[in-house]
Amino acid sequence: MFCTSCGVARADNATVCTNCGERIRRFPPLPQVPNYLVQAVLTAFCCCMPLGVVAIIYAAQVNSKLHAGDIPGAQAASKNAKMWCWIALGSGVLVWLAYAAFMAYTIATSK
Numbered sequence: 422m423f424c425t426s427c428g429v430a431r432a433d434n435a436t437v438c439t440n441c442g443e444r445i446r447r448f449p450p451l452p453q454v455p456n457y458l459v460q461a462v463l464t465a466f467c468c469c470m471p472l473g474v475v476a477i478i479y480a481a482q483v484n485s486k487l488h489a490g491d492i493p494g495a496q497a498a499s500k501n502a503k504m505w506c507w508i509a510l511g512s513g514v515l516v517w518l519a520y521a522a523f524m525a526y527t528i529a530t531s532k
Contacts (some may be wrong), residue, residue, distance in 0.1 A: 454495045456483035457502040464506050468513025476505035 424431050429440040436445055458480040465473025479502035486495035 451487050452492060454483055454487055454492070454499050455503075456480045456499060457506055458483075460506045461502055461509075464509035464513065469509040469516070472505060472509035472512055476502050476509055479505060 423429065424438040424440060424443065425446055426443040427438060427441040429438065431438055431440075431445070437443070438445060457476070461473060461476035461480040463473075465477055479498045482498040483495050483502065486492075486498055
């Protein structure tokens with residue numbers, strides 16, 4: 422670990438920096454909020470591009486909001502990213518099923 426004031430290496434359990442004498446500030450760990458970025462990118466490229474892009478936008482907001490200290494905002498963005506991933510996946514599946522049904526109908530009626 423490093424001192425947050427002077428940047429000199431220090432022991433992990435130190436309470437005072439040996440170089441500058443500043444009290445070591447302890448920051449609480451950030452909560453783990455999933456960003457669903459991988460799922461958003463996959464649904465954008467494989468299922469439904471417009472809805473997947475919306476999911477990517479929300480997924481990209483999660484980490485920046487976490488680091489800014491906006492935990493409720495990060496959780497809301499995570500929830501929205503997950504929702505838009507599912508919507509994009511469902512839309513993509515529906516389009517592929519409609520396409521398959523159309524092709525089957527075309528093949529069945531062409532003879």
